[in-house]
Amino acid sequence: MSKNKISIGQVFKTIVWPRRNLLFIGLLLIFIRSAAGLVPPWATKPFMDDILVKKDLDKLPMLLTWVVIAILIQSITSFILTKLLSVEAQLLISELRSKVQKHLLSLPIRFFDNQKAGALVSRVMNDVEGVRNLVGTGLVQLVGGILTALVSIIFLIKISPWMTLFVLLPMSVFGLITLKAFSIIRPVFRERGKITADVTGRLTETLNGMRVIKGFNAEPQEIKVFEEGVYKLFLNVKKSLTSTSFVTSSGTFLVGLASVGIMALSGYFNLTAGDFLQFTMFMVFMIAPIVQMSNIGSQLTEAFAGLDRTEEIMNTPIEDDGTIRTNKIGLINGDIVFKNVSFAYEEGKMVLNNVSFEARPGSVTALVGTSGSGKTTIAGIAASFLNPVSGQVTVDGIDLATISLGSYRSQLGVVLQDDFLFEGTIRENILFPKPTATEAELIDAVKAAYVDEFTSRFEAGLETVIGERGVKLSGGQRQRVAIARAILANPRVLILDEATSNLDTESESFIQESLRTLMMGRTTFVIAHRLSTIRQADQILVIENGQIAECGKHEDLIAAKGRYFNLYTYQARI
Ligand code: ADP
Numbered sequence: 001m002s003k004n005k006i007s008i009g010q011v012f013k014t015i016v017w018p019r020r021n022l023l024f025i026g027l028l029l030i031f032i033r034s035a036a037g038l039v040p041p042w043a044t045k046p047f048m049d050d051i052l053v054k055k056d057l058d059k060l061p062m063l064l065t066w067v068v069i070a071i072l073i074q075s076i077t078s079f080i081l082t083k084l085l086s087v088e089a090q091l092l093i094s095e096l097r098s099k100v101q102k103h104l105l106s107l108p109i110r111f112f113d114n115q116k117a118g119a120l121v122s123r124v125m126n127d128v129e130g131v132r133n134l135v136g137t138g139l140v141q142l143v144g145g146i147l148t149a150l151v152s153i154i155f156l157i158k159i160s161p162w163m164t165l166f167v168l169l170p171m172s173v174f175g176l177i178t179l180k181a182f183s184i185i186r187p188v189f190r191e192r193g194k195i196t197a198d199v200t201g202r203l204t205e206t207l208n209g210m211r212v213i214k215g216f217n218a219e220p221q222e223i224k225v226f227e228e229g230v231y232k233l234f235l236n237v238k239k240s241l242t243s244t245s246f247v248t249s250s251g252t253f254l255v256g257l258a259s260v261g262i263m264a265l266s267g268y269f270n271l272t273a274g275d276f277l278q279f280t281m282f283m284v285f286m287i288a289p290i291v292q293m294s295n296i297g298s299q300l301t302e303a304f305a306g307l308d309r310t311e312e313i314m315n316t317p318i319e320d321d322g323t324i325r326t327n328k329i330g331l332i333n334g335d336i337v338f339k340n341v342s343f344a345y346e347e348g349k350m351v352l353n354n355v356s357f358e359a360r361p362g363s364v365t366a367l368v369g370t371s372g373s374g375k376t377t378i379a380g381i382a383a384s385f386l387n388p389v390s391g392q393v394t395v396d397g398i399d400l401a402t403i404s405l406g407s408y409r410s411q412l413g414v415v416l417q418d419d420f421l422f423e424g425t426i427r428e429n430i431l432f433p434k435p436t437a438t439e440a441e442l443i444d445a446v447k448a449a450y451v452d453e454f455t456s457r458f459e460a461g462l463e464t465v466i467g468e469r470g471v472k473l474s475g476g477q478r479q480r481v482a483i484a485r486a487i488l489a490n491p492r493v494l495i496l497d498e499a500t501s502n503l504d505t506e507s508e509s510f511i512q513e514s515l516r517t518l519m520m521g522r523t524t525f526v527i528a529h530r531l532s533t534i535r536q537a538d539q540i541l542v543i544e545n546g547q548i549a550e551c552g553k554h555e556d557l558i559a560a561k562g563r564y565f566n567l568y569t570y571q572a573r574i
Pocket of ligand 1: 113345346351369370371372373374375376377378
C-alpha cells in the first residue's frame with residue numbers, strides 16, 4: 001500500500017513543475033491581488049485618525065481613489081486567475097483520465113477477472129478529479145495566503161509587537177490542529193474513493209444483471225447491499241466533516257480569543273482609534289488566509305488521496321512493456337505448437353498440466369470435454385491472453401512469450417459465445433476491427449456471414465442501430481454479426497467459442513455455412529459444441545482435468561471407443 005502512496009516530491013515533479021510558468025503567473029497575480037487586498041485595511045488608519053478625527057477632508061478623494069483602484073485590481077486579477085488556472089486544471093483532469101484509461105487497456109485480461117467494471121469507471125472518472133485543486137486556484141491560493149499573512153504580520157508588528165505576539169500564539173495552536181487534522185483526513189479520503197468505487201461497481205452490475213435479479217426476485221437483496229454501501233459512504237463523509245468542522249470551529253474560537261485579547265491590550269498599550277482599527281483589519285487579513293488554508297488543505301488532501309488511488313492502477317504492470325516481448329513478427333503461417341504447457345490461475349492450483357500438441361497452419365483444432373476441464377484456458381493461452389506457468393507456446397517456431405502482443409494480436413480473431421456488440425449500427429460493429437476497410441470488403445464479409453439475410457429485412461439495413469434504443473438481435477443474428485466482423489478482420493489465427501444455446505434450425509445452418517467460410521485457411525481453435533464442427537475438425541483434443549485425454553479425428557476416436565466415444569454416445573451435445 002505504501003508503494004502507492006504518492007509523495008509530495010512526485011506530485012511536484014510530474015504535475016506542478018511542468019506547469020511552472022503558468023503557476024508562476026498565477027502566483028504573480030495572487031501577489032498583486034493580495035497586495036491590492038492590503039490597501040483597504042491600510043486605509044482605515046488615515047481614514048480614522050486624519051479624516052474622521054482631525055477632519056482633514058482634503059485627503060478623502062485620494063484615499064477613496066486608492067481603495068477603488070485596489071478593489072478593481074482585486075476583481076480583475078481574480079477573474080484572470082480563475083480563467084487561467086481552473087481551465088488548466090480541467091485540461092489536466094482530462095489528460096489524466098486518458099492516461100489512466102490507456103494504462104487500463106494495456107493491463108492483462110487477468111487483471112479484469114478480479115475487478116468490477118463500474119469500480120474501474122469510478123476510478124478513471126472520479127479519482128483524478130481532485131487534482132483540480134492542485135493546479136487550479138488551490139495551490140496558488142495557499143501560497144498567496146501565506147504571503148498575505150506574512151506581510152500582514154509585518155504591519156502588525158509595526159503597530160504593536162506585543163499585541164502581535166498575542167495574536168500569533170493562538171494562531172500557532174490553530175496551525176498545529178490543522179496539520180494534525182489533515183494527517184487524519186487523508187486516509188479517510190482514500191477510503192472514500194474505494195467505497196465510491198465499490199458502490200458504483202455494484203450498482204453497474206445490478207443494472208446490467210436486471211433480468212437475473214428480477215428473475216430470482218432478488219431486488220430486496222440488491223436494495224439492501226446498495227443501502228449498506230451508501231451508508232458506509234455517509235459514515236466516511238461524516239468522519240471527514242467532523243474533522244474539518246473541528247478545524248473551522250477551533251479557528252473561529254481562537255480568532256475570537258485573539259480579538260478579545262487585543263481589545264483588552266489596546267487600552268493597555270494606548271493605541272489611537274486608527275491604530276486599533278488598522279490592527280484589527282490586518283489581523284483579519286492575517287487570519288483569513290490561515291483559516292482559508294485549512295479549507296485548501298483539505299482540498300489538497302483530497303487531491304493526494306485521489307492520486308494515491310490512481311497511482312495504484314498506474315503501478316499495475318502492463319501486459320507488454322516492450323522489454324521482453326521484443327519480437328515484432330510479420331505475417332505468420334499460423335503453425336502453433338504447445339510444448340508441455342501448464343497453467344494455474346491461483347498459485348499451486350494447476351488447471352492445465354503438460355499440454356502438448358501442434359495446430360498446423362490453416363487447421364481446425366476442436367477442443368471438447370466437460371465444463372471446467374480447461375478448454376477456455378487453452379484457447380486463452382493460444383490467444384496470448386494468458387501466459388503459461390511452465391512450458392512454451394511457439395508461433396511459426398518463435399516463442400510466443402517473446403512476440404510483441406500488437407504484432408501477434410493483429411493477426412488474431414476472436415468470436416465468443418455471447419459476442420460483444422457495441423451500441424451503434426450493424427455496420428459500425430462489423431467495421432470495428434478494421435475501420436479502414438473498403439465498402440467491397442465490408443459487403444463480402446456481410447454476405448459470407450449471411451448478415452444481409454436479416455439486414456435486408458430491416459428498413460435501415462446495415463445502418464440499423466442495435467442496442468438500447470435500436471433493434472434487438474436474436475442470438476443467431478448476433479453471432480453472424482460477430483462472424484462477419486472476424487471475416488473482415490481476416491486473421492491468421494482464430495479462436496472460436498461456439499454458442500451452447502440452441503439456435504433455430506435456419507439460423508443454425510446459416511451459422512454453419514458462415515463458420516466454414518470463416519475457418520477456411522486459418523489456424524482455428526474452436527471450443528466446440530456442434531457435432532458438425534467437430535466432425536470437420538482436423539484434430540479433436542479431448543480435455544479432461546487440464547490434460548489431453550485423447551487426440552485424433554472424429555472417425556478414429558469413435559473407432560477407438562474411448563472417452564470421446566463415451567462423450568459422443570452419452571451426451572447429446574458435447
Ligand atoms: P472449460 O472452458 O473447459 O469449461 P476453463 O478453462 O474455463 O474450463 O476452466 C478450467 C478451470 O479453471 C476450472 O476449474 C475453472 O474453475 C478455473 N478457472 C477458470 N477461470 C478462472 C479464473 N479467472 N480464476 C480462477 N480460476 C479459473
